[in-house]
Amino acid sequence: MSAREELTPGQRALLTDQLGDAKPATSGLLMSFGQSIRDRRDHEHPTWEDLFCHNLSSWMGERAAPVLRRLLDAETEIDRLRDELADRLHPYTYTDAHNHRLTLDTVLDGLLRPYVWVEAENLAAGGAVATVWLTPGQAADLDQALRDRRTAAFTDHTGDKLTVTPEDGYTTFEVTNVAEDEGETPVVVRVVTLASRVRELRNTFAALAERAQQRAADAETTRDADAPCPHDAACGSDHDLDEADMFGWFRLTVGGLDDGPRWYCSPGCVNAAMQRAGQDLALADQAAAVDPGQQTPDRWPPNGGHDPLCSYAGGIGPDCTCGPDTTAHATVSPTPHPDATAYDTSHATSPEGTRQ
Incomplete structure (x- = not known):
């Protein structure tokens, strides 16, 4: 199953203009569409002109605008909820039964390239910490791997690695930091997440990947200096934060x-x-x-x-x-x-x- 292809902002604007003042389709209209599709597929098709299919196609075509409007509105609402999720889960943390914590957040490098930052930490005294920087593309691939429940590994530009392994009832996130000097051993920290939390993690990776790209775009754009930060309400705070x-x-x-x-x-x-x-x-x-x-x-x-x-x-x-x-x-x-x-x-x- 391939990942869902979303409309770009430009495509949405164009489609909105093309639909004009069409109202979203009602549930009854959607059910009628489903019945018409089944009728076209299952009826006995004649060898001559198929007037029955032509009539159904014409009927559906005249009512396609409300269906597209409903789909467009649904995708817009998904984006809004994803932004809301990113705000609420920024940063996202999960601690497993072994007192190992997984932290996800967004970050830009010195060249304003966006990343999803993944940290695995053993919270015991003196416990190890390992991190990896995923590009938005890698985060999208990870989302798909979690959706398909298959093992996947991702390596960042420094050689550090994230390996995700699904098992019955749980999924293991293993972060490995390569040894910097000869004679040192790699740092490896594993976080075990319950299967019931995988959907939440998928949504978080997708939301943070989009948020990272938005931060990068904003950093490259000259905006009104007096405009509020579009990313985080805490930006500009003078509080004594940790x-x-x-x-x-x-x-x-x-x-x-x-x-x-x-x-x-x-x-x-x-x-x-x-x-x-x-x-x-x-x-x-x-x-x-x-x-x-x-x-x-x-x-x-x-x-x-x-x-x-x-x-x-x-x-x-x-x-x-x-x-x-x-x-x-x-x-x-x-x-x-x-x-x-x-x-x-x-x-x-x-x-x-x-x-x-």
């Missing part, structure tokens, strides 16, 4: 403002926050100075002190590409992985960071 729960996020501190550090979920949101901060500090400069020429030099410069083409200031990547004469007035810290021995914290948001 760093272990904020993996893949950024903490931004702006010099000259007294509101302290804030959390942002993507490079695009960091860039928008820096634009807002620049506007606020420029207004403060104008209000404080009698003459624009008397503004103190330690105030906020354009682009936060970065070159106009700086990759960091433009939200393109995590590293500053300014020249030696520029001075930025902002500090952005990517959230380190909860296991400080497993990740180089300077690359916490990038799967290309070197693990130690």
